[in-house]
Amino acid sequence: KQEVTQIPAALSVPEGENLVLNCSFTDSAIYNLQWFRQDPGKGLTSLLLIQSSQREQTSGRLNASLDKSSGRSTLYIAASQPGDSATYLCAVAGANSKLTFGKGITLSVRP
Amino acid sequence: ETGVTQTPRHLVMGMTNKKSLKCEQHLGHNAMYWYKQSAKKPLELMFVYNFKEQTENNSVPSRFSPECPNSSHLFLHLHTLQPEDSALYLCASSQGIGTDNSPLHFGNGTRLTVT
Numbered sequence: 001k002q003e004v005t006q007i008p009a010a011l012s013v014p015e016g017e018n019l020v021l022n023c024s025f026t027d028s029a030i031y032n033l034q035w036f037r038q039d040p041g042k043g044l045t046s047l048l049l050i051q052s053s054q055r056e057q058t059s060g061r062l063n064a065s066l067d068k069s070s071g072r073s074t075l076y077i078a079a080s081q082p083g084d085s086a087t088y089l090c091a092v093a094g095a096n097s098k099l100t101f102g103k104g105i106t107l108s109v110r111p
Numbered sequence: 112e113t114g115v116t117q118t119p120r121h122l123v124m125g126m127t128n129k130k131s132l133k134c135e136q137h138l139g140h141n142a143m144y145w146y147k148q149s150a151k152k153p154l155e156l157m158f159v160y161n162f163k164e165q166t167e168n169n170s171v172p173s174r175f176s177p178e179c180p181n182s183s184h185l186f187l188h189l190h191t192l193q194p195e196d197s198a199l200y201l202c203a204s205s206q207g208i209g210t211d212n213s214p215l216h217f218g219n220g221t222r223l224t225v226t
Contacts, residue, residue, distance in 0.1 A: 004153070032212050043115070043201055043217035044154075051212050089154070098167065099215065101154040 002027045002094055006102035013080055014110050021075040021105050023090030028068045035064050035075050036089045038104065044089060048075070080109045114138040117202050117218035124192065125226055132187040132221045134202030142208045143185040144215070145177060148199040160185060161208050192225045199223075 003026045013019055023033070032051050036044040048057045048064040050073070056065040063076040077084055089104040115136045124130050136143065145157040159167035160179040174196075176188040185202055199220045206213035 034214060036217075041219075041222075043117075043219040044203075044215070046214040046216065049212060049214045091154075093212075098156060098159075099154075103151065103153050 002030075002092060002100040004090055004092055004100050004102035006088075006090055006105050008105065009103065010106045010108070012108040012110060015080060015082060017080050017109075019077050019080055019107075021077070021088050021090075021107070023073040023075070023102055025071045025073075025090075025092045025100070027092075027094070028071050029095065030068065031093045031095070033064075033066050033073050034091045034093070034099070035062075035073075036091065038087045038089060047088075080107075082109045082111050085109050115202055115204055115216050115218035117200075117221050119221060120219065121222045121224075123224045123226060124189070126192060126194070128192075129188070129190040131189065132200055132202075132223075134185040134187075134218055136183055136185075136202075136204040136216070136218075138204055138216060140204035140206050140213075140216070141182050142205045143179060143182070144203040144205075145185065145187055146201040146203060146217075148201055148220070150198075154201070157187075159208065166208065189223075192223075194225050197223055197225045 005024045034049045035047045038044045050057045050066040061078040066073045087104040087106045091099040091101045118133045142161045147155045156169050157171045158177045178186040201220045202218045203215040
């Protein structure tokens with residue numbers, strides 16, 4: 001059974017800092033890995049999707065990497081801003097396309 | 112503005128009530144999903160529909176009854192719920208399922224409280 005872990009559960013950083021959010025998964029047989037953002041009281045917004053054949057994806061200040069063999073992904077946020085404060089969730093898609101989610105990392109960027 | 116709309120945003124119901132959650136997607140997607148998000152737990156997949164046909168029932172109790180009349184609409188009918196069913200219920204859609212690598216688009220959810 002696939003398990004997705006995101007540690008730490010919460011993170012607080014000063015504005016402007018570059019930061020890395022980590023995600024690990026137990027079963028390397030995945031089709032893709034997705035990073036989502038969730039604001040309080042809202043649904044999830046897809047940030048980046050990395051296919052199993054890819055190593056990374058970039059969108060603006062965000063860069064996500066994938067290392068299937070080690071079961072790890074990182075989300076890199078450059079020059080963090082207070083508007084980046086949210087919960088970031090990692091999810092992996094298995095053979096039946098079923099997504100398994102981590103519990104998320106709650107990020108607070110201090111002005 | 113999300114392309115997936117969920118109503119109502121908030122719902123309070125007693126354990127003997129019957130209510131329904133509604134989801135509508137305006138993205139032309141073929142697959143729709145119900146997820147449950149409880150405090151301090153990962154999102155849990157409940158049901159998956161592809162081209163109106165249910166393809167996944169993740170051992171969900173029968174007090175939750177999904178309905179998908181067409182690819183754009185998804186309902187979750189609720190009856191005789193328990194307090195532990197209180198959670199945020201999220202609807203999502205995607206272009207397809209399987210290996211097409213299409214991202215999920217989520218609605219803003221219905222916050223359900225069972226008293």
